[in-house]
Amino acid sequence: MSGEETGTTDGTEENGAAAADGNEHGNKHMNEHGSRNGERTAVPEPRDQEQEYGSSGPGPVTGRVPVLRRLLRSRTARAVTAAGLVGALLGAGAVAWRADMLPSAGPAPCWDSLSDATVSGLFGDRRTEVEEQSLQPDPRDGRSSYGQRRVTSYTNGLARRQMTVRVHRLDGLEGTDAHEWPREYLAAGLVALGDGLPGMTSSTRAWLALPQSCTGRDTFTGPTVVDVAMGRAGLEVSPEIDREGRAALTRAVVEAANGAIREFGRSGAYRAPRDLPSLVTQQDSEADSFCGIEGLSLPPAYRKSLVRTRVGGDGGPARICEAGGRLTPKLRMTTVTDAALTEIFSRDVLRAGLSVKGAKGYGRFDGSRALYRASCQTGPVVFMVEQLEPVADGDFGLTRALLPGCVAAEAERIGCGPLKVTLP
Numbered sequence: 001m002s003g004e005e006t007g008t009t010d011g012t013e014e015n016g017a018a019a020a021d022g023n024e025h026g027n028k029h030m031n032e033h034g035s036r037n038g039e040r041t042a043v044p045e046p047r048d049q050e051q052e053y054g055s056s057g058p059g060p061v062t063g064r065v066p067v068l069r070r071l072l073r074s075r076t077a078r079a080v081t082a083a084g085l086v087g088a089l090l091g092a093g094a095v096a097w098r099a100d101m102l103p104s105a106g107p108a109p110c111w112d113s114l115s116d117a118t119v120s121g122l123f124g125d126r127r128t129e130v131e132e133q134s135l136q137p138d139p140r141d142g143r144s145s146y147g148q149r150r151v152t153s154y155t156n157g158l159a160r161r162q163m164t165v166r167v168h169r170l171d172g173l174e175g176t177d178a179h180e181w182p183r184e185y186l187a188a189g190l191v192a193l194g195d196g197l198p199g200m201t202s203s204t205r206a207w208l209a210l211p212q213s214c215t216g217r218d219t220f221t222g223p224t225v226v227d228v229a230m231g232r233a234g235l236e237v238s239p240e241i242d243r244e245g246r247a248a249l250t251r252a253v254v255e256a257a258n259g260a261i262r263e264f265g266r267s268g269a270y271r272a273p274r275d276l277p278s279l280v281t282q283q284d285s286e287a288d289s290f291c292g293i294e295g296l297s298l299p300p301a302y303r304k305s306l307v308r309t310r311v312g313g314d315g316g317p318a319r320i321c322e323a324g325g326r327l328t329p330k331l332r333m334t335t336v337t338d339a340a341l342t343e344i345f346s347r348d349v350l351r352a353g354l355s356v357k358g359a360k361g362y363g364r365f366d367g368s369r370a371l372y373r374a375s376c377q378t379g380p381v382v383f384m385v386e387q388l389e390p391v392a393d394g395d396f397g398l399t400r401a402l403l404p405g406c407v408a409a410e411a412e413r414i415g416c417g418p419l420k421v422t423l424p
Contacts, residue, residue, distance in 0.1 A: 040275040043247045113259025114252060119151075121248030122230065123161060126153040135167055135263045147260070164229045165256050169215070170222030175347035177222065182344070184233045186334055191280075192316020195273040198223070198338060199253065200316055203245030204231050206253040209317075209340065214266045222344040226257040239279055246276065282308040282326065291321035291333060296409035299401050305391035306331060317341050319410075330389040331398055335410045339379035349373045349382065356403070358421040365423050370399040372407050376416035383407045 119128070128151050135147035147167040153160050170177040185207045190200040199208035209223035217223065228249055236242055251272055258269040284307065290298040291309050298306060306323040313319050317338035322329035336342050353366030363372030368387045373380055385406055387398040404421050411419035 118251040123153040169224040172343040172346035173220040188312040188320045188322040220346045223340040334384040336382040342382045354424040370403040
């Protein structure tokens with residue numbers, strides 16, 4: 001479930017983020033399609049613990065200040081309520097929701113993890129209510145773990161903002177997480193967290209994979225992730241508001257992940273990134289270096305429809321390019337280099353549509369979506385092209401036209417080439 005804005009809002013209540021470029025492999029192609037000046041924005045964070053996961057660089061991990069104390073100081077009341085949407089979330093399986101009023105000296109919400117600064121950055125000084133589900137085995141399969149938490153803020157009795165935090169294992173065997181989850185959490189508006197953190201962030205969506213030593217992982221399953229949703233996915237307000245919102249959501253996903261790690265009985269913690277790539281605006285498309293990828297040419301028939309591009313996630317688990325007009329993307333090209341994350345497309349690359357053939361892998365093509373999974377030196381990589389809307393007078397031939405060139409050019413960019421694929 002995604003977080004959402006409820007009730008009436010003004011123009012500053014919701015915020016979103018544009019894509020930003022990373023500074024790792026592929027950045028030589030991003031000078032004109034990512035952050036032009038290479039600036040990064042700081043993520044202020046109290047630090048007072050020892051790092052266990054993520055980057056080995058210096059600096060302690062995120063601190064934890066009980067949020068309830070701040071709320072009491074600011075005359076903010078918190079209620080923990082049972083949710084009526086349990087059936088929709090988990091079918092008929094039993095769940096455990098905290099359903100009583102928090103005591104005056106009780107733990108912070110979200111598995112005792114969110115700090116004072118994070119909640120203040122997200123909700124200000126409004127009254128908030130929390131619905132929290134304990135982490136437990138998912139009744140759908142009895143193996144993976146699941147938990148959820150929602151925070152809703154109120155002004156004068158009206159709901160203003162809502163954040164949803166989930167802990168869940170991404171599925172690949174049944175294909176249930178191969179479409180909707182990437183649409184929100186592998187979008188060009190997200191940037192890599194960096195500093196060795198396996199996740200991405202924006203001002204409306206963020207996710208972070210938990211260590212496999214903590215959760216384990218089966219064949220054809222993706223990582224267990226903590227994902228955070230605030231408002232409508234991809235909404236952008238202004239650079240200043242988007243940067244502030246992204247910093248707060250980044251702290252939230254790192255702190256929630258650390259809370260989940262503790263709930264699983266493990267030690268150690270992720271360190272919040274010191275800074276993030278700068279926000280990225282749309283850029284004019286370059287037909288001979290489409291999406292900032294050297295060697296990838298946009299066919300002339302589509303150049304009037306795909307005049308703007310933006311690229312996010314470079315240097316992280318996935319690189320995403322969205323192209324179209326000024327308002328909505330018509331095309332999305334995704335290169336997933338995180339080995340665990342490629343597994344969420346396991347069903348689609350094997351069973352969705354007609355076969356895509358290549359010497360180093362395999363894939364499928366179903367008209368508006370084409371995927372190819374290759375075995376590279378660093379592990380499995382998934383190349384995906386999706387046509388989101390019709391172009392060129394109703395033409396839906398973008399995936400067929402672009403997948404072979406996308407695979408070849410992206411493989412060269414990441415050091416996996418040469419790769420050649422053929423479509424039926």
